[in-house]
Amino acid sequence: MPFAGFGNMKRHLDEELKKLKEKLFRMGLVVENAIGQSTAALFERDAEKAQRVIKSDQEINLQEIEIDELGHELIALYQPAAVDLRLITMVLKITNDLERMGDQAVNIAEASLIMNQNPPLKPYEYFPKMTEAVSAMVRESLKAFMENDSEMARKILESDDTIDDYNHKIMDEVQTLLGERPQHVRTGVSIIMISHNLERIADLATNIAEDVIYLNRGIDVRHHIRERREEE
Amino acid sequence: MPFAGFGNMKRHLDEELKKLKEKLFRMGLVVENAIGQSTAALFERDAEKAQRVIKSDQEINLQEIEIDELGHELIALYQPAAVDLRLITMVLKITNDLERMGDQAVNIAEASLIMNQNPPLKPYEYFPKMTEAVSAMVRESLKAFMENDSEMARKILESDDTIDDYNHKIMDEVQTLLGERPQHVRTGVSIIMISHNLERIADLATNIAEDVIYLNRGIDVRHHIRERREEE
Numbered sequence: 001m002p003f004a005g006f007g008n009m010k011r012h013l014d015e016e017l018k019k020l021k022e023k024l025f026r027m028g029l030v031v032e033n034a035i036g037q038s039t040a041a042l043f044e045r046d047a048e049k050a051q052r053v054i055k056s057d058q059e060i061n062l063q064e065i066e067i068d069e070l071g072h073e074l075i076a077l078y079q080p081a082a083v084d085l086r087l088i089t090m091v092l093k094i095t096n097d098l099e100r101m102g103d104q105a106v107n108i109a110e111a112s113l114i115m116n117q118n119p120p121l122k123p124y125e126y127f128p129k130m131t132e133a134v135s136a137m138v139r140e141s142l143k144a145f146m147e148n149d150s151e152m153a154r155k156i157l158e159s160d161d162t163i164d165d166y167n168h169k170i171m172d173e174v175q176t177l178l179g180e181r182p183q184h185v186r187t188g189v190s191i192i193m194i195s196h197n198l199e200r201i202a203d204l205a206t207n208i209a210e211d212v213i214y215l216n217r218g219i220d221v222r223h224h225i226r227e228r229r230e231e232e
Numbered sequence: 233m234p235f236a237g238f239g240n241m242k243r244h245l246d247e248e249l250k251k252l253k254e255k256l257f258r259m260g261l262v263v264e265n266a267i268g269q270s271t272a273a274l275f276e277r278d279a280e281k282a283q284r285v286i287k288s289d290q291e292i293n294l295q296e297i298e299i300d301e302l303g304h305e306l307i308a309l310y311q312p313a314a315v316d317l318r319l320i321t322m323v324l325k326i327t328n329d330l331e332r333m334g335d336q337a338v339n340i341a342e343a344s345l346i347m348n349q350n351p352p353l354k355p356y357e358y359f360p361k362m363t364e365a366v367s368a369m370v371r372e373s374l375k376a377f378m379e380n381d382s383e384m385a386r387k388i389l390e391s392d393d394t395i396d397d398y399n400h401k402i403m404d405e406v407q408t409l410l411g412e413r414p415q416h417v418r419t420g421v422s423i424i425m426i427s428h429n430l431e432r433i434a435d436l437a438t439n440i441a442e443d444v445i446y447l448n449r450g451i452d453v454r455h456h457i458r459e460r461r462e463e464e
Contacts, residue, residue, distance in 0.1 A: 072317060079311045085304060092321060093328065175417045182414035185407045192421060196428065 013078045017087060020070055021146060024091050024098075027063040028142040030056065031098045034105035035138060035201060039131040042112035042194065045120070053109035060102035067095045090211050094145065097204045101138065104197045104204075111197070115190045126173065127195070130166035133159065134198045134205070141208040150216045156209035163202040170195040245310045249319060252302055253378060256323050256330075259295040260374040262288065263330045266337040267370060267433060271363040274344035274426065277352070285341035292334035299327045322443050326377065329436045333370065336429045336436075343429070347422045358405065359427070362398035365391065366430045366437070373440040382448045388441035395434040402427040 034056050041050035071092045074080065080088065137156055144152040174188045266288050273282035303324045306312065312320065369388055376384040406420045 072314070072321065075307065075317055075321075076314055082304070082308055085307055089304065089321060089324060093324070096325065096328075171421065175421060178410060178417045179414055182411055182417075185410045185414075189403065189407060189421075189424060192424065193428070196425070 009078060013074070013080060013084060016070075016074050016078070017084065020067065020074065020088070020091055023063070023067050023070065024095060025142060025146055027060065027067060027095060027098055028138070030060055030063065031102050031105070032135065032138050032142075034060065034102055035108075036135055038105040038108035038112065039128075039135075039198075041109055042115065043124075043128065045112075045116045047113060047116065050109040050112050054106050057102055057106050060099055064095050064099045068092060071095075086215060090215055094208050094211060097207050101201050101204050104201050107197045108194050111190050111194050115187055115194075118184075118187050124191075126166050126169045127191070130163065130170065130195065130198055133162055133166065134202050137163070137202050137205040141205040141212070144212045145208060148212065148216060150213050153209040153212040157206060157213075160202055160206045163199055167195050167199045241310065245306070245312060245316060248302075248306050248310070249316065252299065252306065252320070252323055255295070255299050255302065256327060257374060257378055259292065259299060259327060259330055260370070262292055262295065263334050263337070264367065264370050264374075266292065266334055267340075268367055270337040270340035270344065271360075271367075271430075273341055274347065275356075275360065277344075277348045279345055279348065282341040282344050286338050289334050289338050292331055296327050296331040300324060303327075318447060322447055326440050326443060329439050333433050333436050336433050339429045340426050343422050343426050347419055347426075350416075350419050356423075358398050358401045359423070362395065362402065362427065362430055365394055365398065366434050369395070369434050369437040373437040373444070376444045377440060380444065380448060382445050385441040385444040389438060389445075392434055392438045395431055399427050399431045 034053050037049050037056075038053045040046065041053060071088045074088055075085065078084075137159055140152060140156050143149070144156065171192060174191050178185055178188045266285050269281050269288075270285045272278065273285060303320045306320055307317065310316075369391055372384060373388050375381070376388065403424060406423050410417055410420045
């Protein structure tokens with residue numbers, strides 16, 4: 001790096017931060033795709049699709065490492081001030097959240113391979129709706145981060161309750177079903193696990209949304225929000 | 233801070249890093265205790281114990297915020313070199329892992345409250361063993377981090393397979409049970425969920441162990457290890 005005055009340094013850093021965020025967004029797209037494909041593999045009983053999701057995990061892992069390294073480099077090189085530093089450590093945290101979403105997509109893909117060895121139980125009522133709602137949360141949380149939009153982030157926190165609701169409905173549905181047809185216990189358990197995986201993805205999207213709000217406010221609302229929502 | 237030469241700065245930073253690690257360790261103890269108490273609440277059918285775990289989550293959340301803020305302050309104040317910077321961002325990551333373990337302990341405590349409204353199914357065979365193994369992983373992962381001990385960390389990675397094994401055994405046990413006595417479907421599902429919560433805690437302990445190895449090696453073995461283990 002050639003000698004640069006303070007203004008130049010800051011401009012360089014801003015450019016680098018933009019690149020960092022873009023890398024994160026691209027990683028998010030791959031993860032979002034993995035989630036969509038894993039549930040498609042389930043509903044369409046498509047083993048090949050499931051295998052592709054399992055394979056894509058490697059790409060996601062590599063992207064995580066790349067972003068992690070770039071983030072650390074930027075801190076070491078530019079010694080950023082408080083707000084920029086927060087942005088970078090937040091990117092490191094979000095990249096970790098995305099990687100975990102990718103792991104959940106792999107879990108869903110693996111579960112779909114097992115489930116589809118047996119005949120389908122019945123048309124799912126809440127499953128596709130829950131899937132769609134979770135995908136939307138992932139998409140919106142990344143958008144909120146890219147556009148630094150607290151309002152959008154707050155809406156995501158609200159939709160987390162909808163997901164919990166779907167999860168409970170699916171649990172009840174399976175429990176009724178197993179009461180009637182206990183021979184399908186393996187499929188029933190798989191459905192519960194997948195519903196749980198989707199719920200975990202929604203939680204991780206919520207983490208991202210909380211980070212966006214925090215970055216904007218500069219105060220830690222993360223747990224306050226959680227507590228408030230738990231009290232409701 | 234009074235004027236200090238480079239040597240002094242480094243000595244100050246080392247002291248601060250020690251304090252940061254100690255804070256993390258103390259947080260770890262609280263989380264470890266929450267995990268132990270949540271499963272005790274389950275096995276002993278003790279609702280009061282479960283309530284205490286649910287309450288302790290607030291303390292854990294506050295500790296996370298405190299460590300998070302101290303970590304950022306240290307980066308801003310000392311502009312640490314590569315290795316120290318890695319240590320700090322790793323503490324930020326581990327504190328997040330610990331907080332998530334605390335959430336899982338709350339999930340277990342809440343599930344125990346529901347489960348214990350019904351009569352116990354039967355003496356659990358694998359459940360207490362799995363619980364003990366998971367607690368050991370949490371304890372060891374923190375110890376490995378405090379003592380910067382890669383060898384210990386590697387052993388933790390190996391024990392993760394044991395946990396997966398327990399999880400499958402418990403799943404099979406419940407599936408057999410539900411085949412025989414479908415009326416217990418609610419309890420059966422709760423057992424599966426708790427087993428899954430324990431598995432998640434083990435995963436998070438594995439994350440910490442991988443970080444310890446990474447910090448020591450300076451290369452990112454995280455996903456390589458995962459991949460190697462997936463191939464086995």
